[in-house]
Amino acid sequence: MKLAKPLIGALTLAACAPAFAQSSVTLYGLLDEGINYVNNAQTARAGAPHGRTGGSVVSMTTGLVQASRWGLKGAEDLGDGYKAVFTLEDGFDVGTGRFQQGGTFFGRQAFVGITAPWGALTAGRQYDSIVDVINVMQAGSYAGGAFADHPGDIDNVADSQRINNSIKYTSPTYHGLLVTGLYSFGGVAGQYGRNSIWSVGAHYAIGPVIAAAGYMHIDNPNQSFYGNGSTGSTTANNLGSVSGVQVNPIYGGYASAGKMQIFASALQYTVGALTVGGGYSNIRFQDLNSAASGTLSLTNPFGYTGNAAFNNYSIYTGYFVTPTLEIGAAYNYLTGGAIDGKKPAKYQTVNAIADYFLSKRTDVYLTGAYMKASGVDSTGQAAVPYLVTLTPGNTSSQVVVRLGIRHKF
Numbered sequence: 001m002k003l004a005k006p007l008i009g010a011l012t013l014a015a016c017a018p019a020f021a022q023s024s025v026t027l028y029g030l031l032d033e034g035i036n037y038v039n040n041a042q043t044a045r046a047g048a049p050h051g052r053t054g055g056s057v058v059s060m061t062t063g064l065v066q067a068s069r070w071g072l073k074g075a076e077d078l079g080d081g082y083k084a085v086f087t088l089e090d091g092f093d094v095g096t097g098r099f100q101q102g103g104t105f106f107g108r109q110a111f112v113g114i115t116a117p118w119g120a121l122t123a124g125r126q127y128d129s130i131v132d133v134i135n136v137m138q139a140g141s142y143a144g145g146a147f148a149d150h151p152g153d154i155d156n157v158a159d160s161q162r163i164n165n166s167i168k169y170t171s172p173t174y175h176g177l178l179v180t181g182l183y184s185f186g187g188v189a190g191q192y193g194r195n196s197i198w199s200v201g202a203h204y205a206i207g208p209v210i211a212a213a214g215y216m217h218i219d220n221p222n223q224s225f226y227g228n229g230s231t232g233s234t235t236a237n238n239l240g241s242v243s244g245v246q247v248n249p250i251y252g253g254y255a256s257a258g259k260m261q262i263f264a265s266a267l268q269y270t271v272g273a274l275t276v277g278g279g280y281s282n283i284r285f286q287d288l289n290s291a292a293s294g295t296l297s298l299t300n301p302f303g304y305t306g307n308a309a310f311n312n313y314s315i316y317t318g319y320f321v322t323p324t325l326e327i328g329a330a331y332n333y334l335t336g337g338a339i340d341g342k343k344p345a346k347y348q349t350v351n352a353i354a355d356y357f358l359s360k361r362t363d364v365y366l367t368g369a370y371m372k373a374s375g376v377d378s379t380g381q382a383a384v385p386y387l388v389t390l391t392p393g394n395t396s397s398q399v400v401v402r403l404g405i406r407h408k409f
């Protein structure tokens with residue numbers, strides 16, 4: 001009886017309390033791991049030309065068909081069609097457990113916002129508009145994951161980079177049309193536009209045809225775009241080493257750009273089990289030799305001035321031979337980078353994949369790629385292949401084959 005009164009009081013308070021809106025939190029993730037054979041990867045060697053040589057390598061790497069990740073998504077119903085939403089998503093290496101995205105926790109996505117009948121408004125670390133409208137309409141989604149990405153993911157269609165401190169609006173889909181726009185605050189006192197980023201995009205679907213286009217403008221990309229992770233430097237080249245064993249020879253030499261502009265477009269057609277598509281992108285590194293990029297001896301060791309532009313063209317196809325077996329192939333051509341009398345470079349890539357689904361959540365795949373490079377790259381050297389996730393080649397061609405497994409939860 002001593003507990004009766006407190007218990008009755010508690011139940012009375014509970015009964016009188018307002019009803020809370022329905023809410024949910026979902027844990028999700030994906031693990032992608034596999035073994036690669038690469039025939040020509042750079043390795044350091046004293047006394048060799050450029051301080052390196054090439055050799056074959058067998059290695060285990062993560063996140064090829066899709067990047068490995070785990071995350072939390074939440075929503076709270078606020079009534080009248082409004083919801084509070086959030087996403088926290090971390091990329092990681094299955095083989096080592098290390099963070100991806102430059103060592104940043106929740107480096108893939110971290111945002112909060114409101115969805116409503118008029119669209120969604122979110123704020124945080126997010127994908128840009130090009131990724132939002134085009135990402136699934138590109139070769140990497142059908143023909144071999146990262147090996148089929150545009151060389152070096154130069155146009156960010158494959159979402160290698162995210163945008164910090166951004167606010168984004170995404171419309172509802174109206175008669176097949178969706179539009180989106182994003183603005184990232186630079187946060188530099190007295191210089192409102194410095195380190196800022198903005199993007200817009202549109203995605204239109206009518207029957208079996210989907211068309212999309214997006215544009216992004218980036219101020220001081222070495223800091224705001226490529227250096228926005230926890231390991232980013234305010235002085236060094238965040239696009240990657242351009243001497244010795246290279247990280248990104250395709251455009252790593254253009255880290256001193258004051259501005260960067262990307263236009264990307266895609267068109268896709270699906271009939272039954274067959275999907276075919278293609279895309280075009282224009283990428284411009286502008287106003288090279290910008291002091292805001294960092295220490296110029298590091299961001300611009302070659303003394304470039306002016307603008308360096310690239311054009312990328314791609315076609316791809318995917319086909320379900322059976323409900324459990326999908327095959328795909330792609331061809332990509334990237335050209336550009338001419339500046340200050342330096343000749344342009346050309347990169348041609350052929351990809352293929354066979355993907356067998358053991359269940360709705362687990363599949364095994366065999367994929368391969370061949371890249372051929374010619375001309376002069378951003379480092380002023382003979383162009384060499386650079387396939388996303390791999391060490392660049394040491395000569396003009398590179399072949400990779402991978403056997404992998406992917407599991408979603």
